Amino acid sequence: MKDNQKDTCNFQEVMVIRKKYPQLQAIDQMTSDWIVNENDKNLLEDYFKQQAENADTI
Secondary structure, eight states: OOHHHHHHHHHHHHHHHHHHOTHHHHHHHHHTTOOOOTHHHHHHHHHHHHHHHHTTOO
């Protein structure tokens, strides 16, 4: 089976599952505005630094 045929098969399987379980669409809607951007790395660094300060690690 070619890769693109395999991808199409997987896509069709996913669509069947989505129709069977509509709650998955709700999860998509809740997470649709989540994006990964350059700021995320800085936010994580700040978070872990603050956690370390709170625990008196640094």
